[in-house]
Structures are given as structure tokens and as C-alpha cells.
Amino acid sequence: MRAVPLVGGPVELRGALDLETTQAGVMPRRLPAWTKEQYQDPSVYGVTVMPSGVRLxxxxxxRELEFEVLTSTGQLDSDPRPxxxxxxxxxxxxxxxxxxxAPVGNVLRMAGPGAVQRLVPGEPGTVRFAGLPAGMKDVExxxxxxxxxxxxxxxxxxDVLAPLPDGRRRWVHHGSSISHCIEADGPTGTWPVVAAALGGVEVINLSQAGNALLDPYVARTIRDTPADLISLKVGINIVSLAAFRLRTxxxxxxxxxxxxxxxxPDVPLLLISPxxxxxxxxxxxxxxxxxxxRLAALGDPADVAGGALSLAVVRAExxxxxxxxQESDPHLHYLDGRELLGPDEAEDLADGLHPTAAAYRRMGKRFAAHAFATDGPFR
Structure with missing residues (x-):
């Protein structure tokens, strides 16, 4: 087996906008390094280094590949395993x-959700893929x-060589946990990846579980990232965290x-409601x-009249x-998110909020059928 450099060699890392050097190796981040100075909440960093949509x-x-990684996963003290x-x-x-x-490496122990984490250091593990087809092939x-x-x-x-250009368009997407897709059955089962495969495009998923809050540093990141297509899924975190009123x-x-x-200025941009x-x-x-x-709302429905945001208000806005x-921006489009997962599919929200793995795949197919249709916004 020959060692293949992960940085500065033939391997291309897609879906990440930064590589952080660690004691073990390098860790992909889905936001640029400069953004770290612009947030205090550690959860932002935590979800940014979760590599949704990141691939080599x-x-x-x-005919055989070995991949050595060091993962970091959580474990509540009350749980028997990470x-x-x-x-x-x-x-x-x-x-x-x-x-x-993926092998278990570092474990972050905690007494309960949101509690102080205690690091239990782990070791890198190796995953082997054998019996690959003969001949030169494209690998992800x-x-x-x-x-x-x-x-x-x-x-x-x-031999390992650099990938050839394939001419596919680049789609940049930003959303919440429902676009991050932690609950998907694998990295290619997230709805943006399913949709990208059906649409024949390359996806960069900048979704941030629990943190899709219209942060300016995310807007600047998208502004500065080469893109042929852009979509924004806005609203669920804004309502669940009561982050804005109607005025703001x-x-x-x-x-x-x-x-x-x-x-x-002219890239097709699709704004998606929850x-x-x-x-x-x-x-x-x-x-x-x-x-x-299951998810429960703590806000008073009567407060909507005073400017509090429900999902119905967000969609209307x-x-x-x-x-x-649209008169000055004809490349801006809107999609009601209920076309991806509607009110008659509540059984597909296992915790009242997050879709099941099967529902994520269905969302990807529905998005592709809408966005990449001959008369769709991403045609």
C-alpha cells in the first residue's frame, strides 16, 4: 500500500472551505477560518466541523484503499455507548x-445535553475498501x-491521480439541521446530496444544524464562494429560537x-421556507x-399578533x-418548503422536527424534480 498525501497532492477535498491542522492530521471545516472570530457559541464551530457533504x-x-481517520463523538453519562x-x-x-x-475515536462525555464536555482521548482507526473494480476510475x-x-x-x-474536470455546475446551499441531515442513513442520503446527484451538479452544503440564523458571516461566505446555483432554506431555527420579531x-x-x-448578481437563487x-x-x-x-412550542400563539414569528408568518414574509x-431580481425564486415535506407527513418527523432517513431521500427527489425541471429555477 502506498501513502497518498491528503494535502498538496492529487486528492481534491470538495464541500469544505477550510482545512484545520490538528495533532492527528487535518480536519475539514465547512466555513472559512476567518468566520471563527465572528461567533461565540461553541455549537457553531461544532456543526461547522461536521462534514455534511464533504468528500475526497x-x-x-x-483495487484496495485504506483510510485512517480520528472521529469525535458525544456520549451522555447515562448512555452505555457513544x-x-x-x-x-x-x-x-x-x-x-x-x-x-466510521471508527470511534475521541469521546466527549457530558452529564446531560448542554453540559460541560469532558474529553476521553481516542486513537485513529482505519477503514478498508477492498475488491474495487479494475482499471482507472473516478472515486469519491x-x-x-x-x-x-x-x-x-x-x-x-x-496509482492515485487528480480528478478530471467534469463541467458540472456548482450549487451552494445553506439551511438548518433539516438540510444538515444528521439523521440521514449516510452522507449520500442527505437530501441536498440526493438532489445534486439527480440534477447532475456539485453541491457545497453550508447548512448549520441549529444555527441557520441569517448570520452575516454566512452571507459573506456565500458571496465569496464560486457558485452557479444558490439556495437558502430559512425559518425553522429563527422560529424555534425566537431569534427575530416580524420587525427585524x-x-x-x-x-x-x-x-x-x-x-x-445574476446567479439563480432559490429561497425556501420551512x-x-x-x-x-x-x-x-x-x-x-x-x-x-417530541418538539413542543413554549411561545404564546397570541403573541403572533404582536410580532412573534410562527412558521405560517415566516412563509408569508x-x-x-x-x-x-423579483422585479429588479428576476433570478430570485421562492419555494414553499411544504412541497418538500408537507403537513400530511407528520409521521415522518420522528421527534416532531427532523425527518427520517427515508423522508430525507424523498425530499431530495422532490427538490430535484422542482429545481432541475425544464421550467425550474435551476434549469
């Missing part, structure tokens, strides 16, 4: 040929979407769009997890903003 891309004639680390998936010429559980090695993963080593029993929400959306348009979430359709946040483990801007 190269060509090789190898949280699942997710899957590493290997695609050859666009076809899934191998899936391996996808990282687990829910687990920070440090890249330690890549080894192959053949509209200007924040306009400002986010204005910043993106500074760098991409999927159905029964607990928040008419009631505002904040939210909590109820005794049944996003549709209004899109319509108001």
Missing part, C-alpha cells in the same frame, strides 16, 4: 460500492455528515440577500423537548419579500 475526490486504478459515528461511503464512477461505519470518499472527522492517512495499492426578520432577510447579490412542523405552524418559539421526546424583489 480522485482517480485511481487501485453516539453513532455514521458512515464512510465510497462511490466509484458515481455508484455506491462500499459503506463502512464521503465523510459522515454528523461526526467531526480528522483525516490522518490515505493509502492505495495503485424582513430587514435581515433583505440584508442577507443583498450581501449574496454583491458577489452573485417544511411542515406541526408544533410551530401557528405558535412561536422558543421550543423545548416534551416528555414524549418570505413569499412577500421574494415577490417584492
Amino acid at each position: 475526490v480522485f482517480r485511481t486504478d487501485a 453516539r453513532p459515528t455514521g458512515m464512510l461511503e465510497l462511490l466509484v464512477d458515481g455508484v455506491l460500492v462500499g459503506r463502512q461505519q 470518499l464521503w465523510l459522515p455528515q454528523q461526526t467531526p472527522t480528522e483525516l490522518v492517512a490515505l493509502r492505495a495499492d495503485g 426578520f424582513g430587514p435581515a432577510v433583505h440584508g442577507f440577500l443583498d450581501t449574496i447579490r454583491d458577489g452573485h 417544511v411542515s412542523c406541526p408544533a410551530l405552524e401557528e405558535a412561536p418559539g422558543p421550543t423545548a423537548t416534551g416528555p414524549d421526546g 418570505l413569499a412577500r419579500i421574494t415577490a417584492a424583489r
